[in-house]
Each structure stands twice: as C-alpha cells, then as structure tokens.
Amino acid sequence: xxxxxxxxxxxxxxxxxxxxxxxxxxxxxxxxxxxxxxxxxxxxxxxxxxxxxxxxxxxxxxxxxxxxxxxxxxxxxxxxxxxxxxxxxxxxxxxxxxxxxxxx
Amino acid sequence: xxxxxxxxxxxxxxxxxxxxxxxxxxxxxxxxxxxxxxxxxxxxxxxxxxxxxxxxxxxxxxxxxxxxxxxxxxxxxxxxxxxxxxxxxxxxxxxxxxxxxxxxxxxxxxxxxxxxxxxxxxxxxxxxxxxxxxxxxxxxxxxxxxxxxxxxxxxxxxxxxxxxxxxxxxxxxxxxxxxxxxxxxxxxxxxxxxxxxxxxxxxxxxxxxxxxxxxxxxxxxxxxxxxxxxxxxxxxxxx
Numbered sequence: 001x002x003x004x005x006x007x008x009x010x011x012x013x014x015x016x017x018x019x020x021x022x023x024x025x026x027x028x029x030x031x032x033x034x035x036x037x038x039x040x041x042x043x044x045x046x047x048x049x050x051x052x053x054x055x056x057x058x059x060x061x062x063x064x065x066x067x068x069x070x071x072x073x074x075x076x077x078x079x080x081x082x083x084x085x086x087x088x089x090x091x092x093x094x095x096x097x098x099x100x101x102x103x104x
Numbered sequence: 105x106x107x108x109x110x111x112x113x114x115x116x117x118x119x120x121x122x123x124x125x126x127x128x129x130x131x132x133x134x135x136x137x138x139x140x141x142x143x144x145x146x147x148x149x150x151x152x153x154x155x156x157x158x159x160x161x162x163x164x165x166x167x168x169x170x171x172x173x174x175x176x177x178x179x180x181x182x183x184x185x186x187x188x189x190x191x192x193x194x195x196x197x198x199x200x201x202x203x204x205x206x207x208x209x210x211x212x213x214x215x216x217x218x219x220x221x222x223x224x225x226x227x228x229x230x231x232x233x234x235x236x237x238x239x240x241x242x243x244x245x246x247x248x249x250x251x252x253x254x255x256x257x258x259x260x261x262x263x264x265x266x267x268x269x270x271x272x273x274x275x276x277x278x279x280x281x282x283x284x285x286x287x288x289x290x291x292x293x294x295x296x297x298x299x300x301x302x303x304x305x306x307x308x309x310x311x312x313x314x315x316x317x318x319x320x321x322x323x324x325x326x327x328x329x330x331x332x333x334x335x336x337x338x339x340x341x342x343x
Contacts, residue, residue: 021246023237027230030318034299036310054253061254065325067262068274069293074150075163077170082149085174086142092178094136 231322
C-alpha cells in the first residue's frame with residue numbers, strides 16, 4: 001500500500017511560524033480537545049490538521065474512544081436497595097398520587 | 105408560575121440555587137413526587153458509586169455510602185435551603201458520608217495524597233510508538249510513515265451497530281489502566297464529569313488531570329486500533 005501523500009511537507013522553516021509535526025500532534029491532541037493550548041500552539045495544531053489527513057483520523061479516533069467510553073454501562077444500585085429508598089422517600093414525603101401518606 | 109409542567113428532574117437538579125426550575129423541582133420532591141425522586145436516583149447513583157469508590161475500598165461499602173447519601177437527602181430535603189444546585193448538594197452529602205466512612209476504613213483519600221508526578225506515567229514517554237513516525241533526517245521528519253499512519257475505524261466504536269466485542273475490549277483495557285489514569289478517564293469519559301469537577305474531587309491540578317486523561321485515552325485508543333486492525337486483517341504490505 002502506498003499512500004499518495006502520506007504526510008504534508010513541512011513549511012519552509014524560514015518564516016518563524018510555529019510548526020507541528022505528526023509526532024508532536026499526537027501528544028498535543030488532548031490539550032487541543034480540552035481547549036487548553038496557548039493560542040499560537042493551537043493555531044499551529046489547526047494548521048497542521050488542515051494539511052494532514054492521517055492526523056485528522058487520529059483526532060477522530062481519540063474522540064471516538066471518548067464517545068465509546070460514554071456508552072459503557074454504569075454501576076447501579078441493587079434493585080432491592082433502590083426500591084427501599086423509594087419507599088422511604090414515599091413514607092417520609094407522602095405520595096400525592098394516593099392522596100395521602102401510605103402506611104409506613 | 106405554578107404547575108408549569110416542568111423540566112425533567114435531572115435537568116432541573118443542575119440549575120443554580122434559587123432558580124425557578126430548582127424551586128419547582130424541590131416543590132415536587134417535598135410533595136412526594138416519587139417519580140422525580142426515582143429519576144434522580146437512577147441518573148446519579150452510578151456516578152455516586154464511582155465517586156464513593158475514591159474513598160472506600162469495596163463495592164459493598166460504596167453501595168452503603170450511596171444509600172446513606174440518598175437517605176440523608178430524603179431526611180434533609182425539607183431543610184435544604186437551595187443555595188446551591190441540588191446536584192451539588194447531593195454530591196457534598198456523598199463526599200461527607202464517604203469521607204467519614206473512608207477514614208473509619210483507614211483509607212483516607214489515598215488518591216490525592218499518593219499522587220506523584222511519575223509512576224503512572226504522568227511524565228513519561230510517547231503515547232504512540234515512535235516507530236510509526238519518520239526519522240529526523242527524513243524528508244518529512246516526525247510525520248507518519250506509510251505503514252504507521254492511522255486508518256479510519258468503520259463503523260466507529262461509539263455506534264450502536266458495533267458489536268459488543270469492541271465494548272468488552274474497551275472495558276478490559278480500561279480496567280487495566282494505571283489507577284490514576286483509570287480514575288480520571290472514568291470520571292471524565294465514562295461518567296461525564298467536567299474537568300473542574302474532576303480536579304476538585306481528586307485534588308489535582310488541571311494540568312495533571314489533562315496528562316492523566318491524555319495518557320489513559322491514548323492507551324485505550326491504541327487498544328481499539330488493535331481491535332479494528334485485527335478485525336480487518338493486518339494492513340496489506342507496502343507493495
């Protein structure tokens with residue numbers, strides 16, 4: 001497999017614009033997502049992403065990983081404990097649906 | 105503005121103290137709206153359990169802490185003055201319950217006291233194998249090599265169509281992370297706490313939190329990448 005254009009050529013280093021290479025991008029990705037990078041660095045990251053498809057893929061994978069984590073089931077209280085809590089709640093605060101406090 | 109149908113309880117419960125939405129929710133709870141209470145219990149118990157586990161050592165203890173928290177909420181509901189959001193109040197109760205229980209168990213916030221800027225790789229090496237990047241004398245130094253560049257995941261792992269295998273793999277990988285990385289990733293990504301909430305709860309700086317999140321997510325991404333590569337067969341050789 002030969003990628004047509006696997007990586008962007010770095011800009012001429014002559015203009016002292018900050019440049020980010022792929023290997024640096026992968027270590028800045030979280031701060032970029034968190035909005036925690038200083039603006040000049042974040043600008044360089046965005047410029048890199050405009051030119052570098054593989055790093056866009058990498059960024060998407062990090063986002064996807066976080067999104068997939070969000071789909072994992074959370075721990076829950078045992079059903080019996082939950083029911084008991086609801087019953088204590090009703091015993092103390094009444095049940096409007098029944099028009100009065102139930103027996104405790 | 106009485107009997108406004110009202111926001112879902114979990115939405116109203118994060119509104120600031122003194123807001124109309126909060127007043128409406130408190131009114132419902134104090135009048136014994138079981139469904140509103142159940143909504144909060146169902147929505148928050150998972151997060152509360154996880155946070156309790158920062159202080160106590162066993163799942164059973166954490167369950168007791170969470171139950172005690174809800175009992176305290178029920179008991180103090182009439183006295184809650186609503187200066188903070190309901191959610192903030194409930195979490196404060198949880199932390200008090202968990203802290204006192206944790207000190208009885210002699211496990212007093214091991215997290216923040218044990219935090220050192222190394223060990224779990226808060227410093228540490230690269231999160232992506234350096235072999236996947238070109239050398240410094242290459243025409244494109246430190247850019248992906250042909251073999252090393254990441255390939256899109258289809259379909260992405262967060263989509264419902266993705267088989268349980270991916271999710272199982274993710275859970276396993278999560279469980280294997282170093283404790284501090286795992287804690288931050290769980291609180292941020294699994295439970296959806298904000299970075300401010302995580303820093304406050306763990307007593308760490310925003311910078312340390314980001315480092316732990318970064319390293320934890322990077323490992324999980326790498327694990328998922330292995331899964332996708334395996335599913336598709338190794339990328340064809342550069343022919």
